[in-house]
Amino acid sequence: MTRLCELAKVIRSKNSKPFTLIFDIIFEGDITYDRVKKFKAINNQVISELYKVPPTDILITWFDEGRAIKITMPRPVPQSSAQDSDQFGGQQYAPLLDIEIPDER
Secondary structure, eight states, rough: EHHHHHHOOOEHHHHHHEEEEEEEEEEEEHHHHHHHHHTTOOHHHHHHHHHHHGGGGOOEEEEETTTEEEEEESSSSSSSSOOOTTOOOTTTTGGGGGEEEEOOO
């Protein structure tokens, strides 16, 4: 198994709107991107468990041309609310780093 952070060129998070977070995972080559896609290691259930969000509230989009994955989901609290500890959503990507991707056989 290899951790996602060892395979992806970019893993980042940001606000989309005051109530929505976006995560981008970008790969440098087709082989690595295809490996992650083939094993379906990034799916609604995995993201749901990491972020405690219902799987039905998560949208995962695979961009084959750009070798990228975009994940959209609700923010845990509204942007700029008193409970918000990350106003720009830029620190929310960390749980994605350790997702395990099976090795090719």
